[in-house]
Amino acid sequence: MEQLINYLLQFGQLNLQQIDLVKSKAKVKTIRKDTYYHEAGKIFREVIFLTEGVMRVCYYNNKGDEITKYFFDENHFIADVESLNQGIPAVEYVQAVTDCEYIAISKNALDELSMTIVGWDMIIGKITAKGMVDKVNRISPMMADDAKERYLRFLTNFPTLANRIPLSYLASYLGITQSSLSRIRRNIRE
Structure with a gap:
């Protein structure tokens, strides 16, 4: 309370x-x-x-x-x-x-x-x-960004959320497929 x-x-x-x-x-x-x-x-x-x-x-x-x-x-x-x-x-x-x-x-x-x-x-x-x-x-900022930029912006703006939500929900929020999100995440880690 x-x-x-x-x-x-x-x-x-x-x-x-x-x-x-x-x-x-x-x-x-x-x-x-x-x-x-x-x-x-x-x-x-x-x-x-x-x-x-x-x-x-x-x-x-x-x-x-x-x-x-x-x-x-x-x-x-x-x-x-x-x-x-x-x-x-x-x-x-x-x-x-x-x-x-x-x-x-x-x-x-x-x-x-x-x-x-x-x-x-x-x-x-x-x-x-x-x-x-x-x-x-x-x-609004996500409208002009490509998928990778949207994901990176999400990580910057909501650093504690990424590990708390399922990838399917995050992909939906970012307007991309789950496989695209997995690929973006893999490329960022490399």
Whole structure:
């Protein structure tokens, strides 16, 4: 729980009473590796803060291929903001890549915190803005890079993730086949 509070305090101030209120609304949960936390077609009913493990966001393209859009590791919030706020079904899946522990805060609890804590919306706004920038920064640079450059950029930007995720997910994220990724990795080691 302290991980969540420390993260929130990077974006604004909360007094002890407000911190206790946030803690009372949050629930620690776990999910096993390979389990889907959320499925496309369902509405997000909570926001989660990942405290341990790796999750990925993925979808199926029109050919039925599973595409990994991005990964989340510790100290990141995960939610489909549009689904959560507008009550519409999400179009992507969220899957645990490793065994994970997370803190969940329901939509109703978020609304209550918004009405109770002065400055809560500002904190959430800053976190959401950071998440959007991070998302763009993860995807945009990869558009112009070739496969080897995308892999090297991934290793530079996410050095702890490469050894925690299956090659098939990483290849999908990089937009290449698993055999191409194996070849790139082998050539880099030589």
